[in-house]
Amino acid sequence: MKNLIKPLEICLNDKQNEQFKQYYHYLLEENKKYNLTGLTTKEDIYIKHFYDSLTLLKTTKITNSNLLDIGSGAGFPGIPLKIATTLNLTMIEAQKKKALFLNNLLKELNLEATVINKRVEDLPKNYLNSYDIVTARAVASLQVLSELALPFVKKGGYFIAMKSGHYQNELNEAKRGIMILGSEIEEVIEFSLPEKKGKRALIVIKKLQVIDGYPRPYQLILKKPLGSDENE
Template sequence: MTEEQFYDSLRQKGIELSDVQKQQFKRYFEVLVEWNEKMNLTAITDAPSVYLKHFYDSITSSFYVDLTAVESICDVGAGAGFPSVPLKICYPHLQVTIVDSLNKRINFLNHLAGELELENVAFVHARAEDFGRNPKYREQFDLVTARAVARLSVLSELCLPIAKVGGLFVSMKGAAASEELQEGAKAVKLLGAKLQEEHEFLLPEENSERHIFIFKKSKQTPKKYPRKPGVPNKTPITG
């Protein structure tokens, strides 16, 4: 996907980028490649693939969720900033918080935010389980999202505790999505949410399968969740 194809694809979805926003994406690509030489951020470094598999793919959730009605987003385990930084570029009003367990990725994100002149972004070095138990963040966000972090049964326990009651948890998944949804159904319900919408589509050009699950949080998450770091991954809530 060339830069122009990227802009055109977004335009077809009603997202018209300004010259400033286009420059932000261009600089994002440059910084990603620069830093990737020093630390392992991504295996994808050629421009067409980055624009398709990182930038465009990150923005797809906004085709199904009205982000103009959302103020605060938390991105769990964002790594190199996906999906929340591309969403922030497209929707500058968003207040974005990223939590990641690796400090070197947080350093990258701080540098990136400076280069892109992003405002109202916060990067927190923490395990997602500890973050979700912190009163400062617990049940504080309008929308919580994650991409390529964990299976839904595990991810729900990391994301739902920090979503507001009435807020959304948006999970971006690939081909195994249906199986994950079935496996994670108990966790989603126990943690206070239910599936509101499910969308399936193919990523342009490579035609790989994508699923976006939109969960609505209807009640508070029980205080015992999330459990201690590592426990959700070892013993997911299933059954």
């Protein structure tokens, strides 16, 4: 892991490296029961899951933040970030079996974080405008994700969407909705994974003001995406 993450300029101690090893072995074992990931080789898990998650540290906004991760699944990007930094982590996972896995994983790695077994749009209102950072990785289109995520970001905080290198159409479709939600696209960080494992982009969106009334019910978000012609 130490050599793999050198391009990210991250230093992990022996305990952190051991936690990543534990994570890898525990994920493979539990994957037999929970079908958590389609990736099963060590190289793919370390690069496409661990390394990919840690690329969020490129933004320099993560380390001491209060972070909400939407659709955590097998723990990405939240758990790798928690291992590597001092952030305060809350993970939202709608599937009961995956939420159970996350709680068991935290015990296995001796980490403290909160797992909430709900859809993000069903969170109580006291969660709104509460987080320094909200992240999401491969959950939905950016147009949909922005409405799900930005209401939970506090004013001056960030929503960081993790996307493939083919993000431009999604970004164009989402721009108007992002503006309606009182936010702006601050930067897009493009990079390639090691060993030619694919191109990625971090879309960094800053929340400038609080806009009430969002997120709407999920089916309405899908039917009438914010900022689209159908939502006029």
